[in-house]
Each structure stands twice: as C-alpha cells, then as structure tokens.
Amino acid sequence: MVGAFSNIFKIPELKRRVLMTFGLLAVYRIGCVVPTPGINGAALADYFKGLQGTIFGMVSMFSGGALENGSIFALGIMPYISASIILQLLTVVIPYLERLSKEGEVGRRKITQYTRYGTVVLSLFQGFMIAYGLERGMMGPGVVTHPGMAFKLMTMITLTAGTAFIMWLGEQISEYGIGNGISLIIFAGIIARMPAAIVQLFMDVWEAERRVLEIVPIIVLMVVVVGLIIYVERAQRKIPIQHAKRVVGRKIYGGASTYLPLRINTAGVIPPIFASSILMFPTTIAQFFEHPWLQAIGDQLAPGRLLYNLIYVALIIFFCYFYTAVTFNPVDVADNLKRSGAYIPGRRPGKPTADYIDRILTRITFGGAIYVAAICVLPTILISKFNVPFYFGGTSLLIVVGVALDTIQQLESHMLTRHYEGFLGSKGKFKGRR
C-alpha cells in the first residue's frame, strides 16, 4: 500500500489532482474559521464548551466544526444534500421533473440547476432560523451583538453565500481533483475535529481526570469498529454469472470470471439520516410550542434516551429494507441478465433467478441493517455509559470510512497500468513511438 502511495507522485496528472484536492480542502477549512459578522465568537465558544460531552447530532457533523465557530460555513453542505434528496424524491412524483430526468445531459443539468436553487432557498431559511434562534439565546446569552432585522438579513445572506461557496468548492474538487468533491468536504469536516478530540482524551489522562485503564478499551473499541466498517463496506456476496452467447478464445484468465457482486449495505447512510430526520420533528416542534405535554414527549424522544434509541433502530432497519427494495428490483435484474445472455448456473432465467436473488438480498439486507443500526447507536452508548468526550460512531464514521475507501479506490484506478514495466518496459526508442 505504502509503495502504491509513493507511486502517486510519479504520475504527473495524478499528483496534480491530489494536490489540487488538498488545496481546495484547505480553502474549505480556512473558511470554516472565518466568523460571521455580528456574532460574538467568544460567547458562542463558551456555550459549546459547556456543551461538550453531549450529542450534537447531524447538523454539527455536516458543518464540520463551523457551527461552533459561528463561521460563514456554519450551515455546511447540509442544505445542498437536503435539496438533492428532496429533488430526487420530487422527480418521482412530479411528471415534469421525471421527464427532465429522462432527457439526457440537458435535462440533468436543469435538475442540477434546480437543486442549486433549492439549496439557496433552504440556506436562506436555515440562516433565518439560526439568526432567530441565536437572538433568542438558543446558544447562550450575549451571542448576538446587535440583534434585529439587519442582523437576521446579514446572517441569512452570509450563511447562504458560504454554503454556495462550499458547493462550488465541491464541484471544483470533483472536476479537477480526486474523488467526489462534496463527499470529501464532508469527510474533511468530520475528521478535522478528530485530532482535537483524541488529544483531549489524552489530556484527560495526563491531567489525571481519567485513568489509563479506561482509555485502552476505548481505543481498542474504536479500532475494532473502524475495522468492522471497512470489512463490511468492502464485503461482497458474489453471485456467479455465466455467459453462453459466444465462442471465442475460451481461455479464461484469472480475474475475468463474471459475477454479480452484492454489497451488504446497499443503502449506505441514507437510512440513519432519514431516521434521525424523522425523529427530530417532535423535538423541534416541542421547542417552538411551550406546551408541557409536548415538552414531555420531546424529552423522551431526545437523543440518548431509551425510547429514542429503540425507535431509531427500528426506523433504520425499516429504511434499509425500504431503500433496497426501491432501488434494487430483483425482477429487473433477472430481466437484465436474460437480455445479456447471462444466467446463474443452476437457475433458469426469469422468475427462478429473480426469486433466488430476492432471497439472497433479503438475508443480506437484514445483516446490513443490523450492522448499520449498531454503528449508529454506538455513540449514544459510548457517551452516556462510558463518558467518551466526543461523538464517535454513527453516520459520521460511516461516511468517513466510506468516502476514504471510495477515494482510495479511485486513486488506485489511476495507477493501474504501472505494473508491467518488466516484460513490456521497452527500451527508450520504442516507447510511444506511434
């Protein structure tokens, strides 16, 4: 692996792309500490310090620490993601959008355009909410230096501009760098805080607030969990496929045997995101309406509570199945196979194949759902039972590992053909002669 990484710098184009990616991510991180005008940074920081050890949830993760700093990137990329998801759902429902989605490149670009508009709208809305909330002392007193309409407007515009800039950065990375820009930005945001958290952990030991013995199992657990995620994300259930359409040089070289790979976790992080979005509703509503009855429900459904966890797990499992069922239709797949003249050895094409795939899929999805649920509930347990000072696990960890794996795979594919220098390394004169 290490040798492979040194290869990166041997390929000029790859080196350029990697450096570009780092450069753009650096810009992002710098932006994360640029403060929004009108906000008292110190007051905000105080508030968050006091909040340490509790759960921030998704918003914080997606803002990558920008929220605590009250920076212009406070909203993070979340509005864009929300807008995308909404638009994706709308495409299924609104015929005009469905038409657009089928119209090739032009239609897709239009949809992307709509997504961007949606992002702006959502950002404005969220900016307003934050300004309003801050004024009302949501994050501690004295955070806003000059409350009022002007402050709200300025905040809205600033935060929206910030999110738009992040969007642009992401697209630049995708275009000129490695991997998917938006994913990498989220990734950067999440891991940016990890070193600080780990340092904090060690500081605690140093300052004798914790015993060494307490840390070791935590670290071991972290390593195990990360290892588990890597293992599961890379795992594949391979369904052997055979083609019976032609007679060619039938010497099959190793690696060319065809199979249909099924991933264990087809839905990725979508189920926990949906699940927590849904669970946020009652608590958010409770905040706005000061009704004792609603308050009680809001309390029970706060993250960390048993009821919350139970419903959370149930929703995750449900959405895993739901998402897989929607995106992966065994009948379509079987049909697809038939059309390419491929089949699963031992099964007739058509319905028997579809049934077989369906059975396997159901079993896999179950395992996948349990896995995702476990990872997502982990941080709650860690924090409430073991007093771990930071948020470890859940969707952020899944995203970090997932994005890392994807990016590495992309890097690998750029370096593929370097391996044949031996036999094919022709002497200078004939390299690329024609």
Place this chain on the structure above:
Amino acid sequence: MPSLRTRFERWLSRARGVPVTYDLKPYERQLAKINAREAALTTQSDEQLHALAASLRQRARDGEALDRLTEEGFALVRETARRALKMRPYDVQMIAGLALHDGQVIEMETGEGKTLAAVAPAWLNALTGDGVHVLTFNDYLARRDAQWMGPVYEILGLHVGFVQEGMRLRERQAAYRADIVYGTAKEIGFDYLRDQLAASVDELRQRPFHFAIVDEADSLLIDEARIPLVLAGSTAERPPEPARLAATVAELRPAIDYETDEHARNVFMTDIGLERLEQRLGIASLHDEANRDLLTTINLALHARVLLHRDIDYIVRDDRVELVDEFTGRVAENRRWPDGLQAALEAKENVGRQEDGRILGSITLQHFIRLYPKLAGMTGTAVPAAEELAQFYELGVVIVPPNKPCIRRDEGDLVFATQAAKEKALVEAIRRIHAADQPVLVGTRTVSESERLAEALHLANIECRVLNAKNDELEAQIIAQAGHAGAVTISTNMAGRGTDIRLGADDFERRRIVQLGGLYVIGTNRHESRRIDDQLRGRCGRQGDPGVSQFFVSLEDELIIKYGLRELLPKTEGASAIDNPRTMREIARAQRIIEGENLSIRKTLTKYTAIVEEQRRMIRDKRDAVLHDEFDLVTATHDAEFYRELVERVGERGVRLAERAVTLHHLVHAWSDHLATVADIREGIHLYSIGQTNIYGVPKDPLNEYQIRVSEAFGAMVRKLEEDIVQTMRAATITPEGLDAQREKLTGPSSTWTYLVNDMPYGHGFERFFKGMKQRILNSPMFR
C-alpha cells in the same frame, strides 16, 4: 511548435473558455511577409524554384525549425501552384494553410479551396522527411487530390502517394514511403492494424506517424470518432456439435418458444421453449454448469436462425456462407462471422465448414487519430464542435473568412404531422422549383429514403439523379453537375462530398441560375446535430453565389420518434405545414438534447476505451521493439539454465532469432485473447453497477471496477505470454538460424480481413449499457 506569442494568445482565449480564434492578425502578419517575397519568385525559372525547395529541405533536415522556413516555403508553394496548376492560392487560402501548419482546425466554407490550402502546410511539414498524411473523406478524393496536387509537390522535390482500398502490400509500402500520402483515415487505420501482424521489418507498410491534416475534420473526429476499426483473422475454434442442434432449434415456434426484443437484436427462449428443448435433448436443466457449452451452441443456433436473414445479412454462394457488410450492403470478401456464428450459420444452411473469425486487433478512429503527434483539420462546420475538438484532441479552431461573403438564404423549417404529408409536400416543392429550372439538391438521411423519393419524383414525371455513395468517382461527376439548370439531385449525407457544386454549365446559364436564386438545397429531415444540418446547408452558396436552404420535418421522423419526443410535441393533424412556433422550438430542443446525449456517450466511451488503448500501445511498442531486435530475452530471465545450454548449442544470434519469431507469434494470439476477455468483462460490467452503491446509497460508477478488472486481465495475460514463449522455446527445434516458422506452427491466421463496426451481432455493448443504466447512475446530481 507555434510561436510563443501565438501560444499565449491561444491560451488566453482558451482560458476565457473559448477555443475559437477569430483574430487572424498573427497570420495576416505572416501573410504580408509571404506576399512580399512573391515578386522575386515570379522571375525565377522552374529549376531555380526546385533548387530553392531543395535548400529549404536541407535546412529542415539539418534541424532548423520549420517556423523559420514558413514564409519562404509558403511563398514558394504559392508560386509553384500558380505555374503548375494555373491556380494562385488566394490570401484566405494561405492564411488557412498557416493555421493548418499551426496545428489548428480551420473552418472554411465549401468551395473555398481547402484542397489547395492544405498543400503548403503538407509540403512544409514533409521537409524533414518524416512523412505527412492527408486524410480525405473517401478513396476517390484521395486519389483525385494526390494526382491533382502532385505536380506542385514534384516540382518542389517531394514525392506524393496515395492509398486505396484493395491495394496490394508492395503498392502500399511504396505509397507510405512517399513524403506526402493521401488516403482515408479508414484505410490508413487498417494499414496500421495490418502492420500489427508483420513478422519482419520488411513486411511493415507504414513509417512512424508524424503529421496528419484531416479533411472534413468534424465528420471524422466527432461523428465517426467512436467507430472501431477491426482487424480479424480466421481461427479454428468452433462451437461443439452445431449441426444436430440446428435441426432441433429449427423446430422451435416463434413467440411461443422464443422471443426477440424490440430492436430484434436479441433473442431468448421462453420458459415453454426451454422445457421443450430440455425434453427433446433429454437434459434436466440446460442452465446447469455442466451444460454451458451446449447452451452456447443452442444460443448461437437460435441467433443464426432468428436474427440473421439470408440475402440480407448473409448470402449462400458456392456452398459457402458469405457475410454482407452492413455499411456498404455488399458482400464482404473473405470475412467470416465471429464468435461461433459462422459455424451456426453453416449448420443452419447445411453448407460446408469454413473457419470461424476472431478479432486480432482493433482501434477506434478517435484513438487512431490521436496517434499522430501533430494534427490539423479543415471543415466547413467546426465552430459548433470547437469545445469537443479542444477537449479530445487539443485542437483549436480558427475561422477563415470566405473570399466573398456568403449570401445564402436559410429558410425556416416546414413541419408536417406525418411522413406522408411531408413527402407529398417535398414532391410539390421540388416540382415548383424545378419548373423554373432552378437546380435542386435534396439531402436524405438514408439510402432507402433517397430511393423512395426518387420513385415519387419519377411518378410525378420529374427527372432526377440519385447518389448513394456506392461509387464515389461516378458520383463526384454527377454532383458536379448538380448546379446546372433544371438539375434535380438526391443524395445521402455521405455522397458526393468534397466536390464543388458550380452553378450552371457555362457563364450564360450561370447568370440565369443566379437570377433564379442559385442552388436550392432541401433537407428531408433534421439530423442528430445542428452541425450536420449545416454541412448540408453549406453545399450551396459557395464563393458568394446565391443559394437557398430549407428543411422539411415530419413528426414521424426518426429523430422525433427515436428519442421518444413525440409526446412532447403538440398533436396535430392535416397535410399542410404546421405553423406552431412551439413545435419549432421543441424540435430545436430535441436536437440539442440528442447532441448532448451523443456528446456524453462519446465522453464515457472515451473513458472506457482509454485503458484498453493504453494496453494496446504497450503491446504495440513491445512488438515494434521485438521487430527491430531491441529486446531482452525472456528465456534468459525465466530459465537461465536452459538459456545457457541453448546459447552453447546454437549461439546467441540463433536464440535471438528464434525468440523473436516466437514472441511475435504469441503476441498476436495473446492480444486477441485479451480482447475477447475484455469483451466478456464489458458484457458483465453493467451487472456490477446493479449491486454496487457507495456510502450514500447511490449506484457506483462501474468505470472503476471495469478498469481494475481489465487491468488484472492484462497482467494475467502478460504473465501467461511470458510462460508461453519460454515453453515454445523449449519445445522448438532451434538452429543457429533461428527456427522454421512453418514447422513450429508459428504462422499467422490463414486469412485476415478488416471492417468497421456498426452493429455487429451483439450490438455495441457499451451503448446499450449506457442508455439503460444512465438513468440510475447519473440521476443523482449530487453524487457520481
């Protein structure tokens, strides 16, 4: 390399995002200097011109930069052309030549004299002795242009040659040795592939590539870019027992036992058919692992019976099955069906056995063009394709203004509800125009369309001539007369290209036709891109002549139907032209959508073919090295003891000669096998995208997986290749002279042939795959 200043200016305009140059000042400056030299040259004798040319050539060979020789050279060529051809290149043609030398694509309208414009840059770049290729649109033009411009080159001391389809090896070798070679990209590309089979340096046809000037650049570089050139050979591998299964398959009933898909490109058995077949053959399950070969043969037999039709896809002649080429409609000499279909067809028709076919090498036109270190192009329609040309080929576009401004009138489209209404209106329009003696040129999309129209005109007592690109030379003559009074010419897009259409047979007639409004060009439908529409429009209005262009569109046109846009258009009935501006807008939009789709298919296809192309180059480079005897002995590295013993016995030279022959032989087969493996991977790769999602639940782009698998396959192939070489060396009888290729069975396939892929039996897998999977993968704007 172009001058620093030009490079900077070009960078600037590209940085602004526009790869099109409108500013010709740098070229005009050069032109002024060239013009200044002209007076002096007119007084020189032919021999003196020849001597001047020779001195320039010497300077170039001595290493002087061509840019320093440009002004002298161009002035020389101009004067020579004036004398030899009685044609003095206009200023705009000289500027065009300068831009071509600069490695640009020039947009130059039809009839402005591109052929002549290309001579100066071709000659200049050939001075170093590395050879220049001029890629023409068809074989006839290659010969015509080479012979036409030949005298200019000869006087200036350089030899010119051309290649045509059907030429023999010696002729081709002679042609490529010339300084300037005219030929089609297709033929030169095939020769490139054929050189892949050369067993010795003597058998090579071509020299290394240096510079190419591409005529009709947008056609070749964009529209035809994705067409693969294929070199195939005969092979002894066949499917088992085709005969007995052919009979069984013949008993199956259509629609009950088997079905075909919408485009009749695939056939599959139904459950009923499967059961019936299993019963007949006495097998429990055809889809068991053990029965794979049997199933393959059955599928092949089914394909042969249902999808391939006698006298359409193939003919039976002299107890043999012969293939009909889908592009030309003629019988393809020597070609065999690949993948086992030859055997299946022979079983179906009950004729004698021949060898099957297998692909030995292939390259897309796009990758072929990219082999040239320096490129330039010319066309009448470059600007719409400028971005793509820049992206894929790093070519900029330079607009060369016409000698006289274009006064062509482009009429609005006439839209009809049905094909029938459109055809009726077409005939009416032609009749009306023809009645006044104004010449008409009708451009159709397909051969059948042109024939249908000709029929209809015939019934209406209107005489017309039809061009279908069946005979380029004859058609060039016909098209040259398309501007004569009362001429009605029907032509498909491919026919009659490159020939100037002058108005009138003589001056008098010409004036009359100009009065009438010039040549009237009618398009029978819109094409898949506006650029192609413009190509048709550009056939009239040359050199300041008047002309009219108009398109007839119907809502039943393939363009509308194929892309399912019928529903988008407002419903109307009636035989008269639809006047609804909304309809017009929707049609224009439809065209833009298709342009975009084609562009994205091309982009994706480039990504997928890139890795195999890289591998191909590696193998080719290795082959070149071996041919020229500059390689490390594999035997030495793999089996040192055996090597030592061998050297003792036959000497180092003997071992080298032997291994050379062995390596060359195995390279061909290894690469051929690898191509088959890649095809298998390609077929299976869309399955990959079905199961794979990334962390956000969005299907992953299969490109990554494809690259990895193809790469692994290549690595395995190379390892096996080395083993095979060593093994053969061990088993062969080696003498100090090497070995006897015949005896060791190291000869190549008994016959080879070349063809272009249009719609081979299983279709161009990628395109089907993309159209199907595109929705899923690309529909998430957020994640790729």
